[in-house]
Amino acid sequence: MALVQTEDLTKVYGKGDTAVVALERVTMSVEKGEFVAVMGPSGCGKSTLLHLIAGLDRPTEGRVLLDGEDLNRLSDDALTALRRRRIGLVFQFFNLIPVLTALENVALPLLLDGVRPQDARRQAVEWLTRLGLADRLHYRPDQLSGGQQQRVAIARALVAEPDLVLADEPTGNLDSRAGDEIAALLRRIASDWGRTVLLVSHDPRIAAHADRILFLKDGRIVDQARLSGAARQGEAEALHERMQAL
């Protein structure tokens, strides 16, 4: 059953002559537990798609269904609560609060949701440990490497046990080794912990970890590919060629 479903999703920025169509009638779906990557050149509308699914922005036309629920019908407060409980977000620039430690950053969504501080802390420690940061709990973001910061951000995205994890170019700001680590981590999130993952990236090596790839160009889905476990590492080159062809 599909966790995420979009129907004729359209987003237009601006009005009249200066109007820019970022997304045009995109209809797609992501199954529960699936790891889907959206690829495309910059400006193709990948991030816009992600923002609409996350409820960060409202579509001009069409709708997003999350577990059958129409996001258009939710108030700002309801969307906020939805992001807090059911969606985990990972950004390119980590977006950690600079004055809080790793542990506090991870515990933040739970605290925002009114979870008791000691429970929030316990869960945060659990996730940070799972992501190999047990020895960095009390470090501030500026004391961590880029890869470590992104792992903290991923722990923050997972701590509220969301159904859906949305990642917007999560490796865009990392060197290739750290990027590979993060991509592998996203793979585990889907396979080992049963979350649904939607990744936006223009890097074929990262996208190659997904189960399925959607190719986006000029706001429209132009192609898709399904990858099988064993063949993945060899697919990167082929994906790269397909990207070039878009």
Place this chain on the structure above:
Amino acid sequence: MRVFFALALRYLRGRKLRTVLTTLAIVFGVAVLFGMNSLLPTLLRAFRQSMLAATGKAELVFSSVTEGPFPAERLEAVKRIDGVAEVAGSLWHNVVLPASFPEASAVNALTLVGVEPEVVQRIRQLPVREGRFLSPQDRYAAVVPRSLSEKLGLTIGSTLTLPSAAGTADFRIVGILELSPLPGTEEVYVPLAAAQKVLDLPGQITLIEGVLKPGADRARVEEAALSVLGKGFQAQPPEMGGELLASLRLGEIAFALFGVMALAIGAFIILNTFRTVVVERRHDLGMLRAIGASRRAVAGLILTESLLQGALGTGLGLLGGYGLAWLMLALVAPTMRQFMHIESGSPVVTLPNLITAVVLGMGATLAGGLLPAISAARVAPLEALRPVIAGAYERAARRRGVIGAVLLALAFLSLPAGQFPLAALGTLLFVVGLVLVAPVLVAPLARLFGRIFSALLGREGRLAERNLARQPNRAAVTASAIMIGLAMIVALAGMISSIYDGFMGYIDRSLHTDLLIMPSSLVLGGGNVGAGAEFAQAIREVPGVAGVTTLRLGTAALGNNRLQVVGIDPETYPRLSGLVFSSGEPEEAFAALARERALIVNGIFSAQHRVRVGSILTLLTPEGERAYRVVGVGSDYLNAKLATVYLSQANLQQDFHQTSDLLVLIDVEDRADGSAVREQIEEIVRRYPAFTLLDWGVFRASQEQAFRRSVSLLWVIMLMFALPSLLAMVNTLTINVMERTREIGVLRAVGSTRRQVRRIIRLESLLLSALGTGFGILAGLWLSYFLVTGMNVSGFRTPYYFPYAGLLVAIAVGLLLGVTAAVLPARRAARLDIVSALRYE
């Protein structure tokens, strides 16, 4: 929410310098407000307590409502009332010692108390320490408190000389009392008859004191006594030292005003700081929204942060205020002990005072934090993912500017009306309008001033100007904060110069005779001992004297208010001197004074009581109620500040029993030899040491000097007004530097020298202060005009004078602000490490 509390605390700790600067403004305002409010009640309390102790054993105390003298026969009626065991009459009068008296160096005023020796000891407690108390046989004998005897070196048998209506009077000291209970002045007890003679008040007393028979009902006796005494008498002990109390209260108001103003500037600083905080942290705020923080939670975060600072600032302000009060008390305590016998104790912290300071301190922070919090809540979650776009900011500013311009126009319309409430409204509109218009004006004004600067310092000048215009709101809020401080300076200066000219005008018109014979205290009711009629008569007989006129003084009551009554000679007074009339025909008015029970009222009185020519006033005199007709409104120099009425000396004698002269004005014949005449008058005055002979020119110069001296303190206060403005500027400049850290890094990287960077910041500072000074001068001129209008309406007639001095001071202070505020931020900017500045986020 605890998480936000922790988060707010972290953010504050992350920007220590800014936190300190922002908090300091609140600390300052709260400290002044709280400190002064804890100090002044302490003084008032100490003052009242020692006053209450003064009534001693007397259970019953009656005085005239006017606290003036009344015939001693009134005593007899009280004596006959059932339940009264004993009554005694006494005569109390404040006596200022002339500077020529040797005693005056140690004590400048004392209270002469005439008592009936045989009964007073049974009514009041006056423990004798040495010698004996007065006996019925004593004529010019006195007992004095120990403190006075020590100050003047008096022992049993020595002589105390006091000014008297006949010149001087010598009293032999027969006893020394344990202590003097009354604050302010030392009491000298003498036989009643001697006091009456010294004060030229034969048969008069000012106080009836008594004790009750055991078991008598005090309230009933009091009621009966008041009914036999008739209207115009009161049962409470008279409140002495009313003038001192009044000036303490005035001080309280002035400092409260200053504290509130400092807090208003504090609110501006908070507003500015948090507005920057919100822009700077758009990223974090957007991210918080993205991961599920509601709008309310984000607004709450900013408010929590500002309230934390408010709480910190208020807390420190309370401590600082208490310290301030304690320090000032320690400074004045020796004086109070020596001159007033008051032990002042420690500052009083009352709950209402504490609550006021906390509410105002927190309120200012909340007011400053509210707008930024609201705009923080509006930050969209997507802003965490996108670069910041400066958008609708400008449109909102323009809309506010239009509203501001409309308010300004309305304010100008209210100007010619000349009515006080309308002018007050106009002032409010003007200031609000100016604050609203300010952001729109920043860019063009910065360009104007910038052109001047860039003519001097090409490149840096232009950069500084652009930097200011880039954040017009922040520049405007800072300029507004400077405006408040400088406007107060200009307004005060305007008021002072108008008062100065007003007063000098009064001197020139109402006291302009060749020679003046002044009493010890220039305020007529300030405890002067008058001279009998023979004094003025002797001067009149000096050959070469063209004319002599005198002023006499009484006290009346109108309703519950005391009123100063000045007796003039309607025939000679207008010839030699005169009043500055604002209503009524002078000639007719003086003629009416001679003819009937008529009054000329002064401006303050007519404003306070809404009295016009033709009104009938019922004055309560020692003789009962008397109806007087108002025939004119006019003021003189001496009484310009006090509600006063003028009547004929004949009426003063008949209704108020006052016949002694307090001030003598003399004109010398043109052909006479001035110095010879003066010498002869000098001879007469020498016999009356309470008086001083002065040339008009000397007198005027001394008044001018005294005025200047008292004003110099005001200038100090004015400069204090500039302090919060300085904080506001340092704060804004520091924010500007921090925000542009990366930019400064780029400037340095492409080859700007440290000096150039420093110069840019300095120029920005100068531009900011130039803006603020401009606004401040505008608002200050308006305010000063408004204040002078207010004075005119309340009866002190004075023309409006343009405060040139205030303008110069404001410009000087503004320039000083511009230079000093830049010191720290400029150094900070110049010292930035290029590499880390480029990496700064």
